[in-house]
Amino acid sequence: MDLQLKDKIVLVTASSKGLGKATALEFAKEGATVLVSSRTEETLARTVEEIKQLTNNERVYAKTCDMSSVEDINALFAWIKTEFGGVDILVNNTGGPTAGGFKDLADEDWMTAFEKNLLSYVRTTRAVLPHMQENDFGRIINISSSSTKEVIDGLILSNTFRSGMVGLTKSLAREYAKHNILVNTIGPGRIATDRVAELDRLAASRQSISIEDVIKRSENLIPIGRYGQPEEFAKVVLFIASPANTYMTGQSLIIDGGMLKAL
Ligand SMILES: NC(=O)c1ccc[n+]([C@@H]2O[C@H](COP(=O)([O-])OP(=O)(O)OC[C@H]3O[C@@H](n4cnc5c(N)ncnc54)[C@H](OP(=O)(O)O)[C@@H]3O)[C@@H](O)[C@H]2O)c1
Known part of the structure; x- marks a missing residue:
């Protein structure tokens, strides 16, 4: 199947390692222009080189961005506007929230997790929508967790904010479908x-x-x-985020090797 990604500009946030990096790599293999970001410049630079070497795709670019910081997110999108005009496909990803149960966490932990794990996706989405609307095309994937379907003991911040992400995804999907902007949430179970x-x-x-x-x-x-292996996760993201997906929106999928019993 042709995923029709060759003329697309894709931003994958939090992508110097793990799921984000594997997703960026798969997009680069398909010939897309790929923008990667995370907090650490050296790791990002290594990731860019690795992706270029593995794919022979030279159109891989990086900018540091801490998803907890509104200033960093604004700077990322100012750079994107100047260098690329905008992005066609956004894969929202960020670092996981602090582990802990209710008694372990103070207001500060809740505020930090809200900003990093939910508000960051709101901010990046706000930044990509005008370009997507103008082009009558956009795909947004919100990377979440299996905690959206079945809570994980000891990860109350994930259980709370990632459910918010599912609501956000559904509302966005309904509001922007008329602009051919499809929005889905994809959560990993246990990916190595x-x-x-x-x-x-x-x-x-x-x-x-x-x-x-x-x-x-x-x-x-x-x-x-x-x-699971990160590339097994990334391959699913790739299809749902591609122009080849023309009808699935507002969904919350879990890639978990069958782990969850929840329907
Ligand atoms: N792997 C799984 O099975 C699994 C399961 C459930 C949920 N998740 C969630 O999926 C997301 C990705 O997980 P992963 O397993 O790929 O993690 P990972 O291997 O630890 O990679 C995390 C990536 O995010 C970047 N990052 C961390 N904090 C960031 C921040 N504040 N701003 C920007 N970038 C940041 C890291 O780079 P820097 O450190 O350089 O910033 C790194 O590139 C996390 O939210 C995680 O909780 C994963």
């Missing part, structure tokens, strides 16, 4: 990245068991029997 390794380390220390045992227990909950 640094974030999941960190959460496994925390679980091992909390339960006083080895990391290997934590992983074995998690894998036992996944019918496919293993963690």
Whole structure:
């Protein structure tokens, strides 16, 4: 299937590692112009070089941006406007919120997670919509978590703000469908990245068991029997975010190897 991405400009935020990087790589393989961003300049520069080498696509560009910072997001979009005019496809991603249960968190943690994990997506979306409306084309993917369907114990900030993301996605999808702007949420179950390794380390220390045992227990909950790989997640994102998807909008999908029992 031709995903029709060759003339598209794609922004993937929080993309120097993990799911964001894998998604940027898949877009670059399809010949899109790919813009990557995250907080750390050196990691980003390495990511750009790696993607270029693996794909022979030279149209990969980077700018640092902390998704918690409105100034950084404004600067990112000022750069995009000057250099590229706008983006056709936005993949919203950001770092995971602080782990913890209700008693572990103060107002400051809640405010930080709100700004990083929900308001950041509102801000980037606001920035891309005018160009998308002008072109009568746009695709927005909001990367979330399986916590949107089944809460994860010890991740109350994710459970709270990612559900907000699903509401945001549905409302945007309905408001902007007439402009051919399709908006969907895609959440990972357990995909092998640094974030999941960190959460496994925390679980091992909390339960006083080895990391290997934590992983074995998690894998036992996944019918496919293993963690996913970032590229398995990215390939799904690619289709839903591409012009080849012409009718799916407002949905919240989970890529989890069958892990969730929720309907
Ligand atoms: N992997 C999974 O199975 C899984 C499951 C559920 C939810 N998620 C969620 O999916 C998202 C991506 O996770 P991942 O597994 O790919 O994580 P990861 O491997 O740790 O990668 C995170 C990426 O985000 C960047 N980043 C972190 N904080 C940022 C910020 N404030 N602003 C901009 N960029 C930031 C990091 O680069 P810098 O550090 O250089 O900024 C890095 O490129 C997270 O929100 C995570 O909670 C993942």
